[in-house]
Amino acid sequence: MKAYYDIYDSPIGRIHVVVDEIGVKKVELFEEDWLEFKNKHGPILKNKELCNEVIVQLDEYFKGNRKIFDVPLSIEGTEFRRKVWKALQDIPYGEIRNYLQIAESIGNPKAVRAVGQANKFNQLPIIIPCHRVIGKSGNLVGFAGNRTPTQKLLLEIEGVFVYK
Numbered sequence: 001m002k003a004y005y006d007i008y009d010s011p012i013g014r015i016h017v018v019v020d021e022i023g024v025k026k027v028e029l030f031e032e033d034w035l036e037f038k039n040k041h042g043p044i045l046k047n048k049e050l051c052n053e054v055i056v057q058l059d060e061y062f063k064g065n066r067k068i069f070d071v072p073l074s075i076e077g078t079e080f081r082r083k084v085w086k087a088l089q090d091i092p093y094g095e096i097r098n099y100l101q102i103a104e105s106i107g108n109p110k111a112v113r114a115v116g117q118a119n120k121f122n123q124l125p126i127i128i129p130c131h132r133v134i135g136k137s138g139n140l141v142g143f144a145g146n147r148t149p150t151q152k153l154l155l156e157i158e159g160v161f162v163y164k
Helices: 031-040 048-062 079-089 099-105 112-120 148-157
Strands: 004-010 013-019 024-028
Touching: 004 048, 013 031, 013 048, 024 031, 024 048, 079 099, 079 112, 099 112
Parallel strands: none
Antiparallel strands: 004 013, 013 024
């Protein structure tokens, strides 16, 4: 399946958006991860028009005018990961949950670590808001590996201030 990308210069830095015939496939917040993704997935053609709706919605989000995304998604993952990602989408804008709460919400309270792994493999950060999940202690943990400063910025955009 062919994929297309464009770049959005956001308030948190350059974001690469990838779409295919189904919908948005990847939102990459970090340049080094983008290069790895691009190398792994072969030729991805730049196409501003096909990526436009996703970028418009991201821009609206950063301006505080969008709380829910309504672009078609093209994501691949196990049934468990899809359940977690759906639970993440159910976290309201400006609210946070911890990993245990997500595990409980999908009916599997012992799957806290697996929820963390599903977050790690979320290909659509911001759209599927994994940044709204924090540690049980209230600490920012594990976002995009350990890029919690970006998580903190995203939460602050939503009016959530976490200092741990």
